[in-house]
Amino acid sequence: MSIFLCFVLLLPLFIIFLKNIKPSKWNLPPGPKALPIIGNLRNLQGALHLCLQNLSQKYGPVMLLRFGFVPRVIVTSKEAAEEVLKIHDLQCCSRPETAGIRMISYNCKDIGFAPYGEEWRLMRKISVVELFTAKKIQTFRHIREEENDVMVKKLSESASRRPTVNLKQAIFTSVASIVCRVGFGVNLHKCEFMDEDSISDVMHKMELIQTVPLFSDSFPGRVGRFVDWISGQKKRLGNLFSDVNTFNQNILDDHLKPGRKFVESSDIIDVMIDMIGKQDEDGDSFKLTTDHLRAMIGGIFTAGVSTSGITMVWAMTELIRNQRVMKKVQDEIRTTLGDKKERITEEDATKLHYFKLMVKETLRLHPPAPFLLPRETLSHVKIQGYDVPAKTQIFINAYAIARNPKYWEKPDEFNPDRFLDSSIDYKGLNFELIPFGSGRRICPGMATAISIMELGLLNLLYFFDWGLPEKDEGEEILTGNDDALDLVKIIRH
Ligand code: HEM
Numbered sequence: 135m136s137i138f139l140c141f142v143l144l145l146p147l148f149i150i151f152l153k154n155i156k157p158s159k160w161n162l163p164p165g166p167k168a169l170p171i172i173g174n175l176r177n178l179q180g181a182l183h184l185c186l187q188n189l190s191q192k193y194g195p196v197m198l199l200r201f202g203f204v205p206r207v208i209v210t211s212k213e214a215a216e217e218v219l220k221i222h223d224l225q226c227c228s229r230p231e232t233a234g235i236r237m238i239s240y241n242c243k244d245i246g247f248a249p250y251g252e253e254w255r256l257m258r259k260i261s262v263v264e265l266f267t268a269k270k271i272q273t274f275r276h277i278r279e280e281e282n283d284v285m286v287k288k289l290s291e292s293a294s295r296r297p298t299v300n301l302k303q304a305i306f307t308s309v310a311s312i313v314c315r316v317g318f319g320v321n322l323h324k325c326e327f328m329d330e331d332s333i334s335d336v337m338h339k340m341e342l343i344q345t346v347p348l349f350s351d352s353f354p355g356r357v358g359r360f361v362d363w364i365s366g367q368k369k370r371l372g373n374l375f376s377d378v379n380t381f382n383q384n385i386l387d388d389h390l391k392p393g394r395k396f397v398e399s400s401d402i403i404d405v406m407i408d409m410i411g412k413q414d415e416d417g418d419s420f421k422l423t424t425d426h427l428r429a430m431i432g433g434i435f436t437a438g439v440s441t442s443g444i445t446m447v448w449a450m451t452e453l454i455r456n457q458r459v460m461k462k463v464q465d466e467i468r469t470t471l472g473d474k475k476e477r478i479t480e481e482d483a484t485k486l487h488y489f490k491l492m493v494k495e496t497l498r499l500h501p502p503a504p505f506l507l508p509r510e511t512l513s514h515v516k517i518q519g520y521d522v523p524a525k526t527q528i529f530i531n532a533y534a535i536a537r538n539p540k541y542w543e544k545p546d547e548f549n550p551d552r553f554l555d556s557s558i559d560y561k562g563l564n565f566e567l568i569p570f571g572s573g574r575r576i577c578p579g580m581a582t583a584i585s586i587m588e589l590g591l592l593n594l595l596y597f598f599d600w601g602l603p604e605k606d607e608g609e610e611i612l613t614g615n616d617d618a619l620d621l622v623k624i625i626r627h
Contacts, residue, residue: 449493
């Protein structure tokens with residue numbers, strides 16, 4: 135019965151596939167042989183960035199793979215990345231859609247997933263002016279400092295009761311509290327509609343929505359959607375999104391309350407509400423809607439919290455694994471700042487050099503978005519001499535580029551010293567190190583993220599000494615490939 139059902143489901147796909155076979159006049163990038171219908175799906179096993187890194191060693195830095203019916207070009211060299219993100223940035227700066235992305239971004243109405251065009255330009259401009267200019271970042275400084283004081287206090291209390299703490303949770307809670315206060319004026323410690331537990335639940339669901347595999351992502355069209363429907367994946371996605379939507383809606387409702395008093399000052403959501411109120415009824419240009427507001431809330435939260443949080447967790451994991459680097463970083467911090475400080479400020483971070491190289495090295499070894507965000511071509515381009523047709527998805531494997539022995543000595547080693555005599559930086563100009571992307575769609579939150587991560591790590595390293603817990607958790611931190619700081623030993627505080 136199940137074989138018969140598979141046959142009935144796959145038959146229409148097979149017919150569409152046969153219709154699409156025609157000899158190509160283009161010089162398409164090389165890649166592993168694609169099978170009928172499933173394409174290269176059988177080649178993709180294990181973590182995608184690692185699997186594609188391996189394939190690129192055989193097929194080269196520009197590869198073409200078919201994920202079901204969807205062609206994707208994978209870029210794995212700094213030269214090819216520069217062509218996509220700089221030379222042909224304008225032709226390569228749109229974003230593809232998947233069912234999960236469409237859902238979480240209210241039909242691609244947030245900045246990160248909006249296709250290139252007027253709508254994206256306006257959303258990006260609003261976010262830059264309201265959140266990301268140097269002046270704005272400076273005005274949020276007290277928020278970052280206060281939230282770090284809270285984290286240090288909680289960790290100290292927890293360490294006085296037992297020798298191990300859940301450092302990962304402490305880091306994520308602190309980053310989420312900062313992003314919520316900066317982005318939406320919501321103070322998690324005083325908020326009526328969410329707390330630390332509910333926020334980590336929403337964070338988890340947002341990540342799942344973007345990673346839940348859907349049949350229709352590889353087999354777009356009615357058949358794909360039908361399979362998602364009968365397999366229950368669509369329902370699963372809907373259930374996850376329901377809680378995320380409630381989170382976004384609660385924040386929006388809080389802003390729409392009559393007589394709302396600003397907790398800090400007016401924030402980006404207040405500004406957008408004001409813009410909606412002043413919009414002309416007619417006119418040709420598109421209108422901001424409440425979906426844009428919900429998408430902005432969800433977008434800032436997803437883009438800001440897990441990326442910065444994961445990077446901090448990796449920094450601490452690598453430091454605990456590499457005691458030489460830990461000692462060098464802590465010696466610099468404690469010698470420069472002295473040992474009598476009761477509170478760390480952002481000015482303290484500006485006095486440090488090796489510490490900043492350590493953050494840079496963490497971003498090299500563990501970019502939290504290993505493929506950046508996928509790009510989609512607006513028109514035909516040539517990358518490294520290969521034809522890439524319009525509407526092709528491009529994945530830049532920033533993870534593999536940052537570990538390529540052609541550009542990096544002992545690339546898998548965590549060693550901030552490699553940057554001592556190097557001017558390579560992560561700001562989008564050196565294509566061997568692009569954790570924040572580059573070009574028009576470069577991460578606008580880069581400076582915010584660096585301030586959040588540096589201040590957080592500085593507090594953790596100034597006030598505490600860290601060590602491996604006994605038993606399995608210690609082994610996991612030492613040898614694991616996943617970030618693993620659920621239980622870490624606080625040695626001194
Ligand atoms: C370690 C921290 C972070 C990393 C590594 C990171 C990385 C990235 C990357 C790789 C992209 C896609 C760039 C491209 O396509 O070329 C991106 C986009 C974006 N990031 Fe970040 N990000 C971080 C933190 C943040 C923070 C804290 C915020 C805001 C609070 C933020 C907001 C955004 C937004 C809005 C976009 C979409 C930009 C667009 O498509 O125009 N990010 N980020």
